[in-house]
Amino acid sequence: MAAITIIRDDGQAFSFDGVVSYTLTASVTVTDHPIESGSVVSDHAQVQPKMLSLSRAIVTETPFSDQDSSGGADRVTRALEFLDSIAGALCTVVSERYGTIENMAILRYPSTADVLRRLAFDIDFKQVRLAEAGLVDIAPSTPVQVDAGGAETSGAAGLPDAQDAGEQATTPTEGGEQDEADTSLLLDLATALGVEV
Amino acid sequence: MAAFLPAFPAIPQHVYTVTLEGAQFRLQFTWRRRLQSWYVSLLALDDTPIAMGRRLSAGWDPFFGFVLEAGPDGFFVVRGTDGYAREDLGASLRLVYFTRAELRAAIPAATGDEVVVEI
Numbered sequence: 001m002a003a004i005t006i007i008r009d010d011g012q013a014f015s016f017d018g019v020v021s022y023t024l025t026a027s028v029t030v031t032d033h034p035i036e037s038g039s040v041v042s043d044h045a046q047v048q049p050k051m052l053s054l055s056r057a058i059v060t061e062t063p064f065s066d067q068d069s070s071g072g073a074d075r076v077t078r079a080l081e082f083l084d085s086i087a088g089a090l091c092t093v094v095s096e097r098y099g100t101i102e103n104m105a106i107l108r109y110p111s112t113a114d115v116l117r118r119l120a121f122d123i124d125f126k127q128v129r130l131a132e133a134g135l136v137d138i139a140p141s142t143p144v145q146v147d148a149g150g151a152e153t154s155g156a157a158g159l160p161d162a163q164d165a166g167e168q169a170t171t172p173t174e175g176g177e178q179d180e181a182d183t184s185l186l187l188d189l190a191t192a193l194g195v196e197v
Numbered sequence: 198m199a200a201f202l203p204a205f206p207a208i209p210q211h212v213y214t215v216t217l218e219g220a221q222f223r224l225q226f227t228w229r230r231r232l233q234s235w236y237v238s239l240l241a242l243d244d245t246p247i248a249m250g251r252r253l254s255a256g257w258d259p260f261f262g263f264v265l266e267a268g269p270d271g272f273f274v275v276r277g278t279d280g281y282a283r284e285d286l287g288a289s290l291r292l293v294y295f296t297r298a299e300l301r302a303a304i305p306a307a308t309g310d311e312v313v314v315e316i
Contacts, residue, residue, distance in 0.1 A: 183300055
């Protein structure tokens, strides 16, 4: 029987009387993309969080004397309450073979009661990776660049590539109906959009 | 009087300095072949962007609806027809500038025949 201790984030710990076996699963998922020829290609691999499974973790009313938990008729109840308290929180699992594994979240902890005064748990943990959100500055968009033929080019910087025609003068319009039509159009737009002229 | 803005259709991306109502601005024109359209950007004299990448659409002010605090006081309008070609800029497709005073002067005067409705 191996010794397993679960430590809550507030420092409180619980040790099982013994665990028959426990398994640490480390896995990597390699992506698959089907292609026309019928095979698949992969472009990257994802390292999956570690999983720890305890098989037959025993809690009795009479633990071994060298364990940090006192015995008593309510020890089995306290074990259930402790596991309930770490549901949805992160904890640390200390084992003999794998040492200390932090940031573990309990996934399931079904228990079996039998004629003996004990509970046998099968517990699954999953290691949680924590990430921090950050702000990234994104540069403002720059005007599109085109070559002499009018084709858009990529990777060019902004305004400096435009051909500078220097200082230019405006030319008065001919006036008349076309100006009236334009002013009428602008006034209609201003009215429609609520822009004060 | 309203004024035509100069254009250089042979140069697919050009920029120039122009004086509008006593203030100087930079206008950049870009022909985008994929979209078959001219786009105009308005910049301050030091090339600080004021309004960027607006399509020249006939019968419309490319900067309308923007609050151009650093821009000119008047209004632009694109004169021509849509479905234009690159070489039409400056010919059948022209950017025209109207001062605010010109627009105000074009507001129809009240005739006295209006009916006031109070809601």
